[in-house]
Each structure stands twice: as structure tokens, then as C-alpha cells.
Amino acid sequence: MTGLTKKNPDEMKPAILQLTMIGMLAGLSNSVAAPAVTRLNPPSALFTFGDATPPYISRFMVGQRFDLQATVKADAGKVITGAAFTVDGSPVTGTTTVTSIGGDRYNVVLRAYSSVAVGARTLTVLAQQDDGLTVAASGNFEIVGTTVQGRKAKNVIYLIGDGMSLAHRTAARIVSKGIAQGKAIEPLAMDTLPVTAILNTPSLNSIITDSAPGAACYSNGNKSNNGQEGVFPDDTTDKWDNPRVEHMGNYLARTQGKALGIVTTADVEDATPGSFSAHTQDRGAGTGICDMYLDEAVAKHNLRVLLGGGRKWFIPKGQPGSGRIDSLTASGADYVVPAELATGWGVPTGAQDPGRDLIADFVTAGFVYAADGTAMAAIPAGTTKLLGLFHTGNMDVSLDKIAERRGQPAVGTVATFPDQPLLEEMTDKALEVLNRNAQGFVLMVEGASIDKQAHNMDTERFVQDTIEFDRSVARCIAFQNANPDTLIIVTADHECAGVAIIGSSNVTNAQLVTRAALGGTDGVAGAINGAAGVATDGQTQLRSGVVNTYDSAAFPVYDNTTSGDGYPVTMDADRKMLIGYGANGDRYEDWLQNVQPNVNPAVRDTAGDFFIAGQATGAGVQSAVHTAADIPMSAGGRGSSLFGGTMDNTSVFFKVMQAVIGGAK
Helix, strand or coil, X not given: CCCCCCCCHHHHCCCEEECCEEEEECCEEEEECXXXXXXXXXXXXXXXXXXXXXXXXCEEECCCCEEEEEEEECCCCCCEEEEEEXXXXXXXXXXXXXXXXXCCEEEEEEEEECCCCCEEEEEEEEEEECCCCEEEEEEEEXXXXXXXXXECCCEEEEEEECCCCHHHHHHHHHHHCCEECCEECCCCCHHHXXXXXXXXXXXXXXXXXXXXXXHHHHHHCCCCCCCXXXXXCCCCCCCCCCCEECCHHHHHHHHHCCEEEEEEEEECCCHHHHCCCCCECCCCCHHHHHHHHHHHHHHHCCEEEEEEXXXXXXXXXXXXXXXXCCCCCCCCCCEECXXXXXXXXXXXXXXXXXXXXXXXXXHHCCCEEECCHHHHHCCCCCCCCEEEECCCCCCCCHHHHHHHHCCCCCCCCCCCCCCCCCHHHHHHHHXXXXXXXXXXXXXXXXXXXXXXXXXXXXHHHHHHHHHHHHHHHHHHHHHHHHCCCEEEEEECCCEECCEEEEEEECCCHHHHHHHHCCCCCCCCCCCECHHHCCECCHHHHHHHCCEECHHHHCCCCCCCCCCCCCCCCCCCCCCCEEEEECCCCCEECCCCCCCCCCCCCCCCCHHHCCEXXXXXCCCCCCCCCEECCCEEEEEEECCHHHCXXXXXXXXXXHHHHHHHHHCEC
């Protein structure tokens, strides 16, 4: 859509203005097409559909910076020679750059615009062709202000359980707290937060979001396309030139001196952590995203804490374990931004430097570096900047880390990285360091593998990672109790896998192990295992013979008291809770904890011959997928009274900013 079509001619007035001319060619009267505006950023329904009414697609805080951008299509053989932007009819000061992006298309951009005029604003771009023809197109955006309401939040803690739905939370409560006679024996820590809301999660280009726009909405208040973070979509292939939106961390560091902390159990370049400081149309550009943490976020966001996996992006190319690459276009790309972007935003241009020792550069910038949990626990007193990288990629999940700590055989990559901290331990250390910033902080804590293990339909691992996440919530609540001017937001970026608690096992774990080992005959019901007379079909053994529903499900019991570490003694309890997946890929199911993590669900657990066909389609789909389900949000502390009800996920940003800037009753 170019914004040129309207159902009602009267609705055209505020939308698109096009100037055309009639020329004579070879003595004939022909219409000569004018150039056309095919994209206008910030995105708006006014430009795309000619609809000037709320809700406005793009919204910004007073003074929040963002880029103005348009794509202009010239007539064949013609050139766009100049362009300008106006807001509410007044010219926008600054440098407007016009760049050919191939064929007859031109990118028009003005960097780092901001406004203090609260309300809906009309944005117009006017471009001129070398033959004198001009084209104009209009869209709109909203500037949101704050009001003085009461005491302000000094600190903001976002806790994001990646992929976490109500069902993920419920499953963690059943396992870690228990239920008796219909009531939870104890609540989860996140259950104790006093305010609850429901969030809608679609991205700018789909009802199903991925983690990048699902997290970026909390960081900058706007929708973005799947796979993109901190930017609006454009029509170039460059990963780093998209129109930017200023992150909360940058805004509050610039205006209030607050610090930023990012903690994750994923690779630190992953979508959710990246969405709190990076600006790219490719969430997978690992070398560039990690360079941008130091080159931009340390200076502009006052980044003080970065903890998680992803060490490979920090190790010079050619050294063992390095993932740095010498490319600006491939997966994992390095970064270089256009000169006009660097000038407009006051940031370095970046460099294609695969041999960079990024850990050493962080240390030079004043960061204490911790390579494992022991080093993190022993950082010097008074540390104000902390970098911790505990794995070359994503950190191992809590179930496997806990097993290694208990002296059980190491699985996954725990043997290679045996001293990985738990999320609650990283959270404690982040709070300790950030609390030394007198002006306060913004901290994002992500339980990343709730999502990753739900994708893998590994029930026991996603449930225990949700428990680990909740234990981190408890640490933040304890901090908030000691620091009442702290706002806590607990939510997700989206739902993953269509998780549903369907009942409990009808048998003991020993009986379940026996059934899972019987084998089968490719789904032929009632097959008999020789003279023993035992039905070996997976449908009989592991479906009708195991799954209890309704009142037969009763209340599964897990031992959380004798382990000494607060985690379940085993996830394979007798008559355990059973999970189904509504957005699944093909898998075999035996209801037992998988010995090894991250095994293809279509080839594991085949001995029991209980095959479940998935809804996710496409060649080689062996993963569950995200869904469009609304997600829960819990809030507590200073400013939490602003939340409640059902809202779009982008509204969280503006309510947090109200709490920080204007306060709350």
C-alpha cells in the first residue's frame, strides 16, 4: 500500500498530495506519471490506509528521538534531487539525506527528530524529481506527555520470561509450590505482585510476533517488524541504516543520568537483550550487536551491567571459540552505520573489525570482567561496571546447571562450562552494581530458555527455567522492599508453543519408564509383544494408559524441600503433571524428562512409539512456534498503580515513563 487509495474522497484531504502534469509526446496528449512515495516512517494508518483517527500506530514520549524516513519511487530514467519533511506544516530543521537504493527508488531520511508538542502530529514529506515534478505524502504520529501525579520511580526492573504464558506460570507453580485441596500451597513470587494486566502482542507486520519486536515495545514504545529491534522497516538491505527509535535506556540516561543493566540466560546478542540497546533490522547480527553494546550503549545508554552467554562474539576471529565474522551482510554480521546516521545520532560509525578483542575493550572502558560464576561472585567491592560472559552461546538451562551442582552427570555443554551462575545469582549481582548509580537504573532480566525449551517441547526444562525466573523475581521483590522507589514489571514478549496443562500421569514414574521402553508397531492399536501379552502400541501405552484428565488428574506432588537448593528433587515425580502443546511441530512423547537437552523432538523418545503430529508446517519443522495469545503482566512497587486491565504491549513503555517522569498516586 502506498497510501494513495481511499474509499471516501473526503478522507483524502489530510493524507496524500500528489502533483501531476500533462505533457505532449510526439504530438499526442499523454499523462506523465509523477514520482510516488511508497513508504513513510514512522508507520501510520494515515499513510497506509488514509485513516487519520486513533489508535495511532507510532507514539513517542516528549523529547524521545526518532528518525523520519520515506521511500520515493522516481519516474523511469529520472532522479530524485531533493526532499524535505514538515510536521503540522512547519519545516523540520536538520539535514535530509536523499540516497539512491537501486533502480528508481530513493531513501529519504532525517535523523534524530524529536518534539515537545503533545498530541497527534501530521508528518509530510515533499520530494522533487530532476524534471521539476514533485510528490508529497502525509502520515501521523502521537507525542505523549506526562503529568505530575505523585512520587516517582527511581529504578525500573523489567523481568521478561521469554515465551511465558499463564500456562507456563501455572505449571511452575504446580511443580515448585504444590496444590492441595484445590489451592496453591504457596504463590509464586510473581503471583505476589499486586497489579495484573493482560497484554496484546502482535508485531508491526504479523499477528505472531517474534522476540525482537516483542521486547522492543517495552524498550521504545513502538511496534516493529519481526526480526527487527530499535528500528522501523525500510527498503534497503543494509542491516544498520533503518530509521531508529530511541530506547528507554538512552532516553533516561540522557535526561536523568540513569544506568542500564541487561541480564539474560541467552547469548547477549539474542533478540530480547538486543532490543534494549541495539538498532538493526537483523536480530541475528551478533558481531555488530555486541560491538554496539560498547560503542554506543556504554556512552549513550550508560550501560553498566551486561551478563549472559555469547562470549564468541567478544573473542577475536581466529582464536578458539570465536564467532566474529568478516562480513556486513551475512548472519552474525559486523556493523558500520552510514555517516549521516552517525552524525545525526552522535554515535561512532562502527568498523568491520573481526579481529577485535571486545572483552579487552570493555575492560579498557572500566568494566570488571567475569568469565564464570565464581569470578562474578568475587568482583571487587564498589564495582560500578560489570561484564559477565559465561558461555560461548546460550547458557545451559537451570535443570542441567542444578544437576551438575548436585554432582550428577553433566549433560549438554555444562561439562565445558561447569561454573555457570543461575539467573537469580546474576540478578543479585546486577542489582548490587546498578544500585551504586545515584540517579537510578533500568534493568532488564530475561529468562530466555522458557521460550527456547518450549520451542523444543522439553516440558521439564521449560518448567524449571520458569522456576529459575520466578526465583529471580523474588530477588527483585526483596530489592524493592529495601528500595521502595523501584518499579517491577514481570511479563513476557509473547507466548510460545501453545502450552496447556492437560492432566497428570496415571502411573508411577517406574511404570512410566517401563511403558516408554516397550516399543510399538507404528501406531497399530493393540499390538502384542510376543507371548507376554503386553500391548506395545504407543497410543495404548502412553496415551490412554497414562493421561489422567479432569478429576482423575488430582494434584501432582513434587519434592521441593529436601534438595537444599530450592529446586525440585526430580521433575519425574510419580503421577507427574502432563503438558500438551497447541502450536507444536512433529514429536514423539513419552512424558519423561529427556536426558540430553536440545534433541530433535522428531527423533527422541521414539521407543514408546507415541507419535504426535504437529500443526506447524513446512519442511523439517520439528519445533513448536509462537502464538498470538495475550500474555500476563504483573507489577509492583512505585508506579504499579498505573497498570491494570487489557492493553497493547507498547502501552507498558508509556506507563513506565509516566512512573519515572511524572510519578503515580
